[in-house]
Amino acid sequence: xxxxxxxVQAARQKGRPTAVFYIRQIxxxxxxxHGDRRFGDDPAIVAGIGRLDGRPVTVIGIExxxxxxxxxxxxxxxxxxxxxxxxxxxxxxxxxxxxxVLCLIDTAGAFCGIGAEERGQGQAIAENLMALMGLKVPVIxxxxxxxxxxxxxxxxxxxxxxxxxxxVYSVISPEGAASIVWKDAGKAADACEALRMxxxxxxxxxxxxxxxxxxxxxxxxxxxxxxxxxxxEFAALSALPAKELTARRYEKFRKIGGDEV
Amino acid sequence: xxxxxHFKRPNNRLEGEQEPKVAALDAQDEQDLPVLVxxxxxxxFDRDVREETDFVCPRCGALWQMSARExxxxxxxxxxxxxxxxxLECADRLHFPGYAEKLAKTQRDTxxxxxxxxxxxxxxxxxxxxxxxxxxxxMGSMGAAVGEKITxxxxxxxxxxxxxxGYTVSGGARIQEGMFSLLQMAKTSGAVMRHGNEGxxxxxxxxxxxxxxxxxxxxxxxxxxxxEPLALIGFAGPRVxxxxxxxxxxxxxxxxxxLLQKGFVDRIVPRNEQKRELALLxxxxxxxxxx
Numbered sequence: 001x002x003x004x005x006x007x008v009q010a011a012r013q014k015g016r017p018t019a020v021f022y023i024r025q026i027x028x029x030x031x032x033x034h035g036d037r038r039f040g041d042d043p044a045i046v047a048g049i050g051r052l053d054g055r056p057v058t059v060i061g062i063e064x065x066x067x068x069x070x071x072x073x074x075x076x077x078x079x080x081x082x083x084x085x086x087x088x089x090x091x092x093x094x095x096x097x098x099x100x101v102l103c104l105i106d107t108a109g110a111f112c113g114i115g116a117e118e119r120g121q122g123q124a125i126a127e128n129l130m131a132l133m134g135l136k137v138p139v140i141x142x143x144x145x146x147x148x149x150x151x152x153x154x155x156x157x158x159x160x161x162x163x164x165x166x167x168v169y170s171v172i173s174p175e176g177a178a179s180i181v182w183k184d185a186g187k188a189a190d191a192c193e194a195l196r197m198x199x200x201x202x203x204x205x206x207x208x209x210x211x212x213x214x215x216x217x218x219x220x221x222x223x224x225x226x227x228x229x230x231x232x233e234f235a236a237l238s239a240l241p242a243k244e245l246t247a248r249r250y251e252k253f254r255k256i257g258g259d260e261v
Numbered sequence: 262x263x264x265x266x267h268f269k270r271p272n273n274r275l276e277g278e279q280e281p282k283v284a285a286l287d288a289q290d291e292q293d294l295p296v297l298v299x300x301x302x303x304x305x306f307d308r309d310v311r312e313e314t315d316f317v318c319p320r321c322g323a324l325w326q327m328s329a330r331e332x333x334x335x336x337x338x339x340x341x342x343x344x345x346x347x348x349l350e351c352a353d354r355l356h357f358p359g360y361a362e363k364l365a366k367t368q369r370d371t372x373x374x375x376x377x378x379x380x381x382x383x384x385x386x387x388x389x390x391x392x393x394x395x396x397x398x399x400m401g402s403m404g405a406a407v408g409e410k411i412t413x414x415x416x417x418x419x420x421x422x423x424x425x426x427g428y429t430v431s432g433g434a435r436i437q438e439g440m441f442s443l444l445q446m447a448k449t450s451g452a453v454m455r456h457g458n459e460g461x462x463x464x465x466x467x468x469x470x471x472x473x474x475x476x477x478x479x480x481x482x483x484x485x486x487x488x489e490p491l492a493l494i495g496f497a498g499p500r501v502x503x504x505x506x507x508x509x510x511x512x513x514x515x516x517x518x519x520l521l522q523k524g525f526v527d528r529i530v531p532r533n534e535q536k537r538e539l540a541l542l543x544x545x546x547x548x549x550x551x552x
Contacts, residue, residue, distance in 0.1 A: 110477075112497035112505045117515055120525050122476030122496035129450035130482055134458070149434070149443060150477040150496070157447045171434045171443040171474075181359070181436055195439045196355050205354075207440055250455070253447045254412065257405025257438075259352075 002166075004192035004201075008174060010166035011145045017219045018077075019046055019061030019104040022144060025223035026102075026230065027052050027059060035086060039119060042083030043074045044111075047090040052102070053231035058094035060087045060155060061104035064145070077146075078111035081124035084154050088128050091135055100138040100234045103155040108173065110151030125154040132157035133253075134246055138237035140230060143167040143199070143208075159237055159249050161207065162229075163199035164222065165214045170197035207256065263432050263498030267470045268396045269300040270326055299323055315532040324469065324489055324532060328371065329378035329395035332428055336536060337382035337391065344380040346413055351375065351406035351438065360437040363399065371397050375406040376435075379414040381423065385540035390418035393428040394475070396468075400432035403475055407435075408445025411479060415452035415463075424462040424543055429480040432498075433473020446478035453482045462546035464539065467494050467517070467526065481525070485542055487535070488517035488526045 010016070023030055027050030035041040047060045064077030087103075094101045110121055132139060132155075141158035147169030156169075163169065170177075174191035178184055181191070202208040210229070215221040237245060298305050301323035316325045316335070327335065333342050350368075353361050368374060376398035382391045392414050394401050411427075418425045434442040456463060465483035467476075470493035477496055480486075488494060495515040503510060513519050520526040530538050 110496065112502050114502065114506070114510070114514070117495050117497065117502070118523055120481075120523070123481040123525055125477035125496070126446075126450065126479070126481040129447055129478055130454045133447065133451040133454050150446060150474055153443060153446055154477075157450075169440060171439050172436055177436050190358075194355065194357050195436075197439065202440060205440065207444065250451045253444060253451055256444045256448060257351075257409055257441045258412075258448075 004198050005189040007166050007198045008168050008192050011168045016145060019063040019106055022104055022223060023059055023061055026227050036082045036089055038085055039082045042080050042086055044077055044079040045083035045086055047086055056099050058090050058099050058101045060090055062107040064106055075111060077107045078109060080111050080116045081119040081121050084124040084128050088131055091131060095135055095137050103141040105141055105143045105147055105152050105155055106145035107148050107151050108146055109148030125150050128154040129157055136242035138234055143169055160209050160233055162210045163208050164212050167199050168197045169202055170195050263470055263472050268400050317532050326396050328397055329393040332393040333378050333391060341383040342380055346379060346410050349406055349410055351404045354441055355439050357437040367399055373398055376401055377407045377410050379410045384536060387540050387543035388423055389543060390414050390423045390425045394430045396430045401430045402432050402435035403442055403445050404435035404438040405441045408448050411449050412452040415456045419456045419459055426539055427465045428468055429465060429471045429475055430468045431471055431475035446474045449479045453479050464542050468492050472498050485527050487528050487530045490529055490531055492517040494520050
C-alpha cells in the first residue's frame with residue numbers, strides 16, 4: 001500500500017517527466033505559440049497547437065523544466081498571471097476554430113510574488129474558471145504530477161479530469177496545511193493523509209473520472225495509453241452539441257459539495 | 262495564507278490582554294456588555310455607536326469588522342432582508358482532524374451555521390439578491406457549504422431575474438475540507454457566468470481582508486468591483502509572499518488603493534456611501550423597460 005506522502009514525493013520526484021515530454025509523445029506537428037498579448041510570455045506555461053491521432057488540438061501545459069537552468073527560467077512551473085492569460089488566449093482560439101483543448105497540469109501552485117499580485121493573479125485565475133466553464137469545445141485536463149490549488153484549477157475545469165497514478169491535487173500544499181492548521185510544517189506527512197489529495201482519493205470522491213497506471217515508470221507506455229484514451233474521448237465529446245457539453249460540465253462541478261444539509 | 266490578526270472584531274473593553282480572564286466569556290455575554298473598544302486606537306465607546314457611525318470608529322476612522330448578519334441587516338432596507346438556506350451547513354467529509362470540534366465551537370461562538378449569509382433584499386428600494394461573508398467564521402473561509410449557498414443565490418437570482426450584491430471577506434478556501442472547498446471556486450464561477458450570460462448585473466464589494474480562492478473566483482468576477490478603504494485584497498497573503506521572496510513588502514501593497522491604481526478595482530467606497538452607490542449602480546444597470 002502506497003501512502004499519500006509517498007505519492008506526493010513521487011509526484012515531485014526529480015526526473016519525473018514534465019509537460020513537454022507528454023506533448024512530444026502525444027502530439028505530432030506541435031507548434032508552440034507564445035504570449036498573452038497583454039504583458040508578456042510566461043515560460044511556466046507551454047501552449048500551442050498540434051495533432052493528436054490526426055485531430056488538431058490545443059495543448060496547454062504547466063512546465064516545471066528539467067535541468068536547473070531551465071527550471072529557473074520556467075520558475076519551477078509556478079505561473080504568473082500572464083501565463084494564465086496566455087492559456088486563456090489559446091482556449092478562446094480553440095473555441096473559435098472548433099478544436100478540443102488538452103491541459104497538462106503539474107505545478108506546486110500559482111506564483112506568489114509582487115509582480116504576480118500587481119498583475120492580478122487572482123483575477124487571471126478567476127477569469128479562466130469562468131471561461132472554461134463556458135468554453136464551447138471539449139476540454140480534458142490531465143494531472144501529470146503536482147496539482148497545486150488555484151494555480152492548477154485554473155486549467156482544471158474540464159469535461160474530463162484524469163490523473164496519473166502518483167499525481168496529487170490539493171487545496172493547499174501539505175506543508176502549508178500543516179503549518180496553518182497545526183502550526184508545525186514538520187507534520188506534512190500527516191497533512192498528506194488528512195487532505196485526501198491522491199488520485200485514488202479524488203477518484204473515490206467522483207472528482208476525477210480516470211486514473212492512469214504509471215506502468216512501473218514506463219512513461220512512454222503511459223503516453224501511448226493516454227493518446228488512445230484522449231483520441232477516443234475527444235471524438236465522443238466532439239459529437240455533443242456545445243450547449244449539451246457546457247451543461248454537462250456545469251452539472252459535473254455543480255454537484256460537488258451540493259448535498260449539504 | 263493570511264493570519265488571524267486580519268480578522269479582528271471591535272473588542273469588548275474587558276477582552277484585552279490586561280484582563281485575560283474575561284476573554285473567555287462566550288459571544289452571547291459579550292453582546293450584552295455595554296462598552297466596546299476600537300481595535301485600532303483602543304478608544305472605548307458605547308455599543309450603540311456602531312450603527313450610528315456605520316461601524317466606523319468615530320475617533321480614528323478605522324472600519325470595524327462586521328459579521329455577515331450585521332452587514333446584511335445594516336445594508337438592507339428595514340424589514341426587507343429575506344434569508345435563504347439559513348440552516349445549510351457543511352459536512353465533515355474528510356474527517357479532518359479537529360475540524361468537527363472547530364466547527365462546533367465556531368457555530369457556538371458566532372451563532373451562525375456557516376460562513377456566509379444569503380438572501381433577497383432591497384437597497385434603497387432596489388431589489389437584489391445579497392450575500393455577505395462572515396469574517397468571524399473560520400476566517401471567512403470557503404468550504405462546500407459557503408460555495409453551495411453562493412451558487413444557490415446566483416441560481417435563484419437568475420430565476421428571479423435579480424441583480425446580485427456580494428460582500429466578500431475571506432482567508433481563502435477552507436483547508437479542512439480539502440478538494441471539496443477548492444472546487445467551490447469552479448462551481449461558484451459557473452453560477453456567476455450563467456447569471457451574467459443572461460444579462461444580469463453583479464456587483465461585489467471587497468472588504469478587509471479578501472484573499473486566496475475567493476479572490477481567484479467570484480470576488481474578481483463581478484461586473485463592477487468596489488472595495489472598502491484600506492482593505493487587504495490579494496491572491497497570496499502577504500506573509501506567504503514575504504516567506505517566498507524573503508523580503509519585506511512595500512507599504513500599501515495589496516491594499517484597496519493599490520488595486521485601484523493597478524486597475525483591478527473600480528471604486529473605493531467608504532462605508533457611509535456604500536448604500537447610496539450600490540442603489541445607484543443597481544438602478545443604472547437595470548434593463549430597458551425597467552429603467
